[in-house]
Amino acid sequence: MTRIQISGTGLFTPKEILTNDELVNSYNKFVDEFNIENEDKIKTGEIEELQKSSSEFIEKASGVKARYVQNKSGILDTKFMRPLLRERKEDELSNLAEMGVIAAKQAIENANIDIEKIDAVIVACSNLERPYPAIAIEIQNALNIEGFAFDMNVACSSATFGIQTIYDMIKSGSIRSALMVNPEICSGHLNFKDRDCHFIFGDVATAVVIEELKEVPSNSNSYEILSTKLYTQFSNNIRNNYGFLNSSSPDGVGKADKLFHQNGRQVFKEVVPKVASLIKEHLEKNSIEVTNIKAMYLHQANENMNRLISKYILGHEASRDFAPIVLDEYANTSSAGSIIAFHKHNNSLKKDDLAIICSFGAGYSIGNVIVRKLG
Numbered sequence: 001m002t003r004i005q006i007s008g009t010g011l012f013t014p015k016e017i018l019t020n021d022e023l024v025n026s027y028n029k030f031v032d033e034f035n036i037e038n039e040d041k042i043k044t045g046e047i048e049e050l051q052k053s054s055s056e057f058i059e060k061a062s063g064v065k066a067r068y069v070q071n072k073s074g075i076l077d078t079k080f081m082r083p084l085l086r087e088r089k090e091d092e093l094s095n096l097a098e099m100g101v102i103a104a105k106q107a108i109e110n111a112n113i114d115i116e117k118i119d120a121v122i123v124a125c126s127n128l129e130r131p132y133p134a135i136a137i138e139i140q141n142a143l144n145i146e147g148f149a150f151d152m153n154v155a156c157s158s159a160t161f162g163i164q165t166i167y168d169m170i171k172s173g174s175i176r177s178a179l180m181v182n183p184e185i186c187s188g189h190l191n192f193k194d195r196d197c198h199f200i201f202g203d204v205a206t207a208v209v210i211e212e213l214k215e216v217p218s219n220s221n222s223y224e225i226l227s228t229k230l231y232t233q234f235s236n237n238i239r240n241n242y243g244f245l246n247s248s249s250p251d252g253v254g255k256a257d258k259l260f261h262q263n264g265r266q267v268f269k270e271v272v273p274k275v276a277s278l279i280k281e282h283l284e285k286n287s288i289e290v291t292n293i294k295a296m297y298l299h300q301a302n303e304n305m306n307r308l309i310s311k312y313i314l315g316h317e318a319s320r321d322f323a324p325i326v327l328d329e330y331a332n333t334s335s336a337g338s339i340i341a342f343h344k345h346n347n348s349l350k351k352d353d354l355a356i357i358c359s360f361g362a363g364y365s366i367g368n369v370i371v372r373k374l375g
C-alpha cells in the first residue's frame with residue numbers, strides 16, 4: 001500500500017501590517033466624506049447614512065486584531081480603498097507567483113527534497129490573478145520543476161482539496177510527489193467600503209510538499225496523511241460575482257457584488273455544525289477516538305466559529321495549543337489559514353501524535369485531512 005506524507009511546509013508573510021485601528025480610522029473618514037457628499041440624498045431617504053466601524057466590534061466579532069497586506073497605502077486612501085499593486089509586465093513574475101515562489105522555496109527546503117523528484121505543482125487558492133496561463137505553470141517554470149502544473153479554486157477550502165488531489169494522484173501512481181502553493185491576496189477581493197466585512201481578510205502565501213513515504217524518517221518534521229474527506233453543498237451565503245463575463249453586462253461592472261460579500265450570520269449558523277459533524281464522521285470512519293487527536297489546525301475565518309467547532313467535537317472548550325489561532329495576527333487568509341496554523345504550531349506534536357487540518361468556506365466547501373507525525 002502506498003503511504004503518503006507531508007514532508008515540508010512554507011510561509012510567506014507580507015511586510016506591511018494593517019491594524020484594526022488604522023483600518024477603522026480610514027473607514028470612518030470615508031464614512032464622514034460619504035455622508036457629507038450625499039447629505040441631500042440621505043435627507044430625502046434616497047440613500048442610507050453610513051454607520052461608523054469600530055475596532056472593539058471587529059475584535060469581539062471575529063478575533064482579528066491585525067492583518068498583513070501587500071499594500072496598505074491604497075487600502076487606507078479613502079479615494080481608492082483597495083491595494084495599489086504595480087501592474088506586472090508579461091516577462092515578470094505575477095503578484096501571486098512571486099509570493100508563491102517564496103513560500104514554495106521554504107517548503108522545498110523544509111522537505112529536503114530534490115527539485116527533480118517533484119512531478120507536479122498545484123496552485124490552490126481563492127482568487128487567481130488571470131485565467132491563463134496558469135499561475136502554477138509560472139511557479140513550475142520559476143522553480144525549474146519538470147512535469148505538469150495547474151490551478152484550482154475551491155475558495156477557503158482550496159488547500160485541503162489540493163491535498164486530497166495530490167494524495168489521490170500519488171496513490172494512483174501517476175506522480176511521486178507534488179508541490180501545492182496557496183497564494184492569497186485576499187485584500188484584492190475585499191470590499192473596504194463595506195462595514196460588515198471590511199476587516200475580515202489579509203494577504204499571505206503558504207506551500208506544502210507532499211510525497212510518497214518510502215522509509216519512515218527517524219527524526220523529521222514529516223506527517224503521514226492517513227485519510228482525507230471532502231464535502232460540498234451549494235450556498236449563496238458567501239459569494240463573489242467577479243468574472244470574465246462582467247464586461248458583457250456593463251450595468252453590473254464595478255458593483256459591490258463583484259467583490260466578496262456574505263451573509264455572515266447564516267454562514268456561522270450553517271457551517272459550524274456541518275464542519276463538526278464532518279470531522280466526527282471522518283474520525284469514526286477511521287476508528288479514531290476524538291480523545292486521540294492531539295491538535296486541530298482549523299481554517300481561520302472567525303475565532304468564535306473555531307471555538308464552537310472545537311466545542312462540538314470535544315464536548316468542551318479547546319485550548320489554544322490544541323486548536324491554534326493565527327487570525328488575530330493574519331486575519332482570514334482563505335485557503336492558507338489552516339496551513340499557517342499547521343506550519344507555525346505543529347512543533348507541539350510528538351512522534352505518532354494524530355492531528356487534523358480542516359478548512360471550510362464558500363461553496364459551501366469543507367475538507368478534512370487526518371495526519372500522524374512521523375519521526
Ligand code: COA
Nearest residue numbers: 053054057061062156195196264265267268301302360361
Ligand atoms: N463595526 C461596528 N459595528 C458593526 C460592524 C462594524 N464594522 N459591522 C456590523 N456591526 C454591527 C451591526 O450593525 C449590528 O448592529 P445591530 O445589532 O445594532 O443591528 C451588530 O454589529 C451585529 O452585526 P452582525 O453582522 O450580526 O455581527 P455578527 O456578530 O454576526 O458578526 C461576522 C459578523 C461576519 C464577524 C460573523 O457573522 C462571522 O464571522 N460569520 C462567519 C462568516 C465567515 O467566517 N465568513 C468567511 C467564510 S470562509
